[in-house]
Amino acid sequence: GESVGLHLPTLSVQEGDNSIINCAYSNSASDYFIWYKQESGKGPQFIIDIRSNMDKRQGQRVTVLLNKTVKHLSLQIAATQPGDSAVYFCAEIPNRDDKIIFGKGTRLHILP
Amino acid sequence: EPEVTQTPSHQVTQMGQEVILRCVPISNHLYFYWYRQILGQKVEFLVSFYNNEISEKSEIFDDQFSVERPDGSNFTLKIRSTKLEDSAMYFCASSEATVYGYTFGSGTRLTVV
Numbered sequence: 001g002e003s004v005g006l007h008l009p010t011l012s013v014q015e016g017d018n019s020i021i022n023c024a025y026s027n028s029a030s031d032y033f034i035w036y037k038q039e040s041g042k043g044p045q046f047i048i049d050i051r052s053n054m055d056k057r058q059g060q061r062v063t064v065l066l067n068k069t070v071k072h073l074s075l076q077i078a079a080t081q082p083g084d085s086a087v088y089f090c091a092e093i094p095n096r097d098d099k100i101i102f103g104k105g106t107r108l109h110i111l112p
Numbered sequence: 113e114p115e116v117t118q119t120p121s122h123q124v125t126q127m128g129q130e131v132i133l134r135c136v137p138i139s140n141h142l143y144f145y146w147y148r149q150i151l152g153q154k155v156e157f158l159v160s161f162y163n164n165e166i167s168e169k170s171e172i173f174d175d176q177f178s179v180e181r182p183d184g185s186n187f188t189l190k191i192r193s194t195k196l197e198d199s200a201m202y203f204c205a206s207s208e209a210t211v212y213g214y215t216f217g218s219g220t221r222l223t224v225v
Contacts, residue, residue, distance in 0.1 A: 034214075041218070041219075042218050042219070043116075043203045043205075043216035043217050043218050043219050044155060044203070044216045045216070046214065046215075089154065089155065097168075098143060098160055098167070098168070098207075099145070099157040099160055099168060099170075100147075100155075100157065100214065101157070102154045102155040102156070103154060104153070104154045105154060
């Protein structure tokens with residue numbers, strides 16, 4: 001069935017280091033993927049997206065990698081800052097669908 | 113930057129009561145959604161709405177739930193007879209073209225006591 005899951009529920013990273021958040025998905029029909037950031041008391045905030053015809057996409061300090069062979073998605077955050085503390089969700093959108101299927105979330109904790 | 117606005121931010125209601133959660137989507141958006149997030153869990157799709165009708169709903173969205181766009185600006189979620197397990201954050205979202213340009217509101221925390 002459709003499912004998006006995350007390998008680690010909590011990730012602690014030293015300020016200034018790079019963060020890598022991983023995600024596995026199981027629906028091979030998904031052709032669009034999004035990473036969201038959710039800060040306490042707020043709604044999910046779009047970070048970066050990638051379509052299934054790509055394997056890498058870069059934004060400002062963030063990079064998303066997609067490996068369709070093993071159905072794996074990752075979010076890399078360069079030079080992690082205190083403001084990056086949040087829960088990060090990967091999400092997938094099945095082909096020709098308009099609903100977003102969220103994974104369980106990884107809490108990113110920044111160490112001083 | 114345009115925002116999706118949700119009111120109230122927190123609602124406490126007694127079990128069995130009706131609640132209406134309100135949302136003002138971004139003005140030029142055509143697709144509207146409700147999601148919910150039980151504390152500590154993932155965000156789950158409830159319903160999508162386009163052209164004044166429901167386009168898709170999840171199994172969570174049973175007969176106790178309804179949505180409405182009563183005027184040109186508001187989008188509401190009604191729960192007719194709330195249950196304890198309806199306690200969650202409810203997020204409204206809107207988009208201009210299905211999942212592209214999707215924007216979430218800050219949510220309404222519903223507590224059923």
